[in-house]
Amino acid sequence: MGARREFAVCAAGTLHISNTSFDSPLALRLKSLGADLDDLDSLLQAVTRYVRVAAGADVVRPGEPVRRSTVLLAGVACYYVRSRDGGRSIFSFQHGGDFCDLYRYVLPERDATAGVQALTDVEVAVIDYREMDRLFARPKLALAFWRSTMLEAAIHRERLTIARRGSAQERVAHLLCEQLARREAVGIDSSRLPISQIDVADAAGLSVVHVNRTVQTLRHLNVLSEASHLEVIDRKQLAQIANFDGRYLNMPQDLSKWTVRVD
Amino acid sequence: MGARREFAVCAAGTLHISNTSFDSPLALRLKSLGADLDDLDSLLQAVTRYVRVAAGADVVRPGEPVRRSTVLLAGVACYYVRSRDGGRSIFSFQHGGDFCDLYRYVLPERDATAGVQALTDVEVAVIDYREMDRLFARPKLALAFWRSTMLEAAIHRERLTIARRGSAQERVAHLLCEQLARREAVGIDSSRLPISQIDVADAAGLSVVHVNRTVQTLRHLNVLSEASHLEVIDRKQLAQIANFDGRYLNMPQDLSKWTVRVD
DNA sequence: CGGCGGCTTGATTCGAGTCAAGAACCGTGG
């Protein structure tokens, strides 16, 4: 697998990219979508170039028509729209192995308002649509792409139900649970989430002030650490507060770890 | 096209079904998804049987694993989940020509909690998965199916942004606009919507009481009729209140009619 | 050291939920 990594780096040219080996988030993600190592290989060979994007910058600018697709290799990004008044509404966070803008490939003319923004410094792989077309010839990869978009949609629906039904605590807790679960599924085991309370607010549909108060409460409950960043101490309790049932994420194993059954 | 209709009725056996001709909602829908008349023909031939479902009953029972797909021919249904406390959360309404449960075909094991309920008396066409597999061999149909699921997802995302950002008025108005626009796109031009305020509440994420008050306000503004059912009088004003921009529906023409541009 | 972005806290407002009860509108059966 070391060789594979070297290959990817060579193909990319000068930029040193760390996350394309067989145990990388991308590899794990593809596997969970039903693709195999050959598919990963094809994908990596199709990469046009690797790019770093600084925190705060757009990976995909809203409305700008592009003929290329992006895969997130490292860091955290968000899929968002900007509302008339300039406010940012986040549909979902993206982590290593996530496809940033597959939705554009499927419906190019649509979703003109949506974009992807880097929340931390980020590494992405860029694939021209020409290459994408070739990748779609591989049935397992095509299916994996489709599944990926469907899972994203499921995530957005889940967010919708929570947004309407839950209290602020439930919303925030649920959001954090989801990120932990999804990161875990691609091998990122840290219990610290590199996102700001502002990001959480925009993703949970709450004001920053109220997110802060909610976070305070969760800290007092010893669910989050007292540090000023977001760090989860007690996942079990967090899942309970969130009423989190991770089945909608369709993750390979470890479901039991994240499935709450209350009867 | 008369002949076509007869054929469908014959194939279905005894039940008289009215909405499978070339100018039917289903035909218009398929057309807007990029499929042609031959595809419609294949689809109709693949129909295993036609079924009527009474208002209030489930077209697709949540959680029940089935090996068949459903297309809505007439009436109104909703795609919903039931929450722990028995509450119903509606993701979207479905109208003639909509595919009820394509999401299950794509990810059978998932979305076990979601179901489809008839809101009025409803006519559906049922297609076994075996037949679906054959339909997927037709590239244009396969693409149409995929597009359909993506558009649904876009609708859910739109609902999410509105749910977080908007006032009750905006939410209700937006919901109504969407239904009018989508029905219009499949040839249903009535300005009356056959859904209850309870349905609107569950779809907008508001309490019934508050939906009622909102509806009252809209009536006083002469946007809705004074009748006890939901009837839109002034679409233009409704769209303005909703800040409705119908582009996310990706409808064929008439976009100008439903696109609000505020600069 | 100064500035800026993110975090924290308090005071106040307000939109929407909840509870409760009555009215209008069916369809159904006597």
Next chain:
DNA sequence: CCACGGTTCTTGACTCGAATCAAGCCGCCG
């Protein structure tokens, strides 16, 4: 034809969670 029971719709009074406004604080980077 009317009486009945079940939805759905309507209205009022009250509560409360979260938004907003307004400062002050902390930590980092130039």
